[in-house]
Amino acid sequence: MASKAAEVQAGGRAVRVSSPDRVIYEATDHTPDITKLMVAEYVASVEDGLMRALRDRPTALERWPSGVREGMKLATGQADRNADAFYQKRVPRGAPDYLETARITFPSGRAADEICPTEIAVPVWCAHMGTLTFHPWPVRRTADPDSLDRPDELRIDLDPQPGTSFTDAVRVAGVALDLLGELGLRGFVKTSGNRGVHIYVRIAPRWAFAEVRHAAIAFGRALEGRDDQVTTAWWKEERGERVFVDFNQNCRDRTIASAYSLRPLPGAPVSTPLPYAQLRELTDPRELNLTTVPALLADQGDAWAEIDDVAHSLEPLLELWEADPRELNFPPDHPKMPGEPPRVQPSKKVAEHWDQDGNRVDGPK
Helix, strand or coil: CCCCCEEEEECCEEEEECCCCCEEECCCCCCCCEEHHHHHHHHHHCHHHHHHHHCCCCEEEEECCCCECCCCCECCCHHHCCCCEEEECCCCCCCCCCCCEEEEECCCCCEEEEECCCCCHHHHHHHHCCEEEEEECCCCCCCCCCHHHCCCEEEEEEEECCCCCHHHHHHHHHHHHHHHHHCCCCCEEEECCCCCEEEEEEECCCCCHHHHHHHHHHHHHHHHHHCCCEECCCCHHHCCCCEEECHHHHCCCCCCCCCCCECCCCCCEECCECCHHHHHHCCCHHHCECCCHHHHHHHHCCCCCCCCCCCECCHHHHHHHHHCCCCCCCCCCCCCCCCCCCCCCHHHCCHHHECCCCCECCCCC
């Protein structure tokens, strides 16, 4: 017999949670079985940090309605219709009347009404719908009609490649924070919830997505020049055993797991903001999980509490871009962009098959 629905108190609202005893994460050596109700209660418990990350931002949902098990697959395209989990970029049916939306435009030109959290009851309801990870856009909905086209976050995604580790990403994050400081920018760091590290910089919402992406490329190149364990190479075969700065996380419709989001990995790890000194002492990011992060937040407060105090100018990074404005590849689902290199692995490229603009042409006759 299915368990009766439960309720979770969330900001003065009682949010219904169906199938509360469903196991979402199976027990590990460090965590017990984690149920759907526990996930919803976790979301409510990290309200201060989570809403700082989500409030007024169009947010895609990563839904795992049957829970997380080895071998389960996350759908990433139309061909994955039978996957166990999926990204929800439009408001699910049955949404409560207090849920607000924002209309966003994808690179294809298509538009959608996406969830725009304004209160903690919304993410708790999303947890009831099987959401584990929240993917907010780097924009905020305001009265300005252009606000959803003007990012207010620069996102630096440090992704350790095979042969490198979380410890390597943490060390590089320290170099990155120092470089940002020299440029007059303050970065805020968090674990990815897996092996990587994320650094966010709050910026004034004056620049378009393309300019923010160029700023990310420029920063990545500057970091690459300072540390030989860093790479901005888009093609995996060229990265080597280094930490990749994923500049394309700043493209339109590219999102990163929010602060305080759960990740679909054993042990229910959390993407957790930390002071860098504390991050530097962390040896295993799995220590930061659903069972430990609420107490950490309650005890220490949100490490990103001051992130909105200053909205920095992007000009120092755009000046670096102008000094070296070489375009890099966009993600494969984006339209081909002017100046973009050929979208083919370097090892498979035959020069005479490509024109100077990076477009495929007939090979030699």
